[in-house]
Amino acid sequence: MPARARPTSPHLGIYQWQIGNSLSILHRLTGLALSLGLPALCYWLVSLAGGEESYAQAAKLFASPVGLFGLVGWTFAFLYHLLNGVRHLFWDAGYGFERTPRRASGWFAVLGSIALTLCVWGLIWAGHRA
Amino acid sequence: MSLRSPLGRVLGLGSAKDGTAHWWAQRVSAIALIPLTLWFMFSLWALPALDYATVRAWLSFPLSGFLAVLLVAVSAYHSSLGTAEVIEDYVHSAGMKSLCLLSLQFVHVLVGGAGIFAIMRVAFGS
Numbered sequence: 001m002p003a004r005a006r007p008t009s010p011h012l013g014i015y016q017w018q019i020g021n022s023l024s025i026l027h028r029l030t031g032l033a034l035s036l037g038l039p040a041l042c043y044w045l046v047s048l049a050g051g052e053e054s055y056a057q058a059a060k061l062f063a064s065p066v067g068l069f070g071l072v073g074w075t076f077a078f079l080y081h082l083l084n085g086v087r088h089l090f091w092d093a094g095y096g097f098e099r100t101p102r103r104a105s106g107w108f109a110v111l112g113s114i115a116l117t118l119c120v121w122g123l124i125w126a127g128h129r130a
Numbered sequence: 131m132s133l134r135s136p137l138g139r140v141l142g143l144g145s146a147k148d149g150t151a152h153w154w155a156q157r158v159s160a161i162a163l164i165p166l167t168l169w170f171m172f173s174l175w176a177l178p179a180l181d182y183a184t185v186r187a188w189l190s191f192p193l194s195g196f197l198a199v200l201l202v203a204v205s206a207y208h209s210s211l212g213t214a215e216v217i218e219d220y221v222h223s224a225g226m227k228s229l230c231l232l233s234l235q236f237v238h239v240l241v242g243g244a245g246i247f248a249i250m251r252v253a254f255g256s
Contacts, residue, residue: 031213035213038205039241041205042245045249048252049249082164085160
């Protein structure tokens, strides 16, 4: 049989952009970002086990502009992946498939995670100044 | 010759050949990560400072060390399952797919193992 180009998954090219697939893609992207956060977390733990000097070095790295960007980004990625993950768990249990709850919970996940990220870093910033 | 019917052999096995095992493991680890990640965030937030002595004292406390080990282990497992799914979706050549999946598994065990060993060093004071 001659080899033919078969359709492959997922069919991103022809998909119409809407909240459902955008949030699904964002779920995957935040998951990947969090996967990159795991080595960062482990580096921090290894630096703590290594002693005062290595910990100070890691703390300096996390306090740098790039480090802070990473920490804020991981906070958002975590909160979004958490809220949208709970949304997925509800679907797995058979709830929330109707158009209205599906869209409302989507907006709740994305706006909620943005609001919570601002809250967390607002509190950290306020605590830092006090 | 097997006495199992063709339907019996294929039941529960989709194109991935392992049925719902991967999907289920991802859900179980996701549920476990809800309390673990929230505990971690609130613990760090509740510490008076994040300097060396404070963080080390916190992680030396048995319950903190135990939960931190679980957090790193379950996160690495969940991340390994999730990234494997991305590879399965987007890497189509069989050889490259196997290589990517294999590398990801090794990296996850290495990184997770290093994190867990570090927590133990702090907990047992060496």
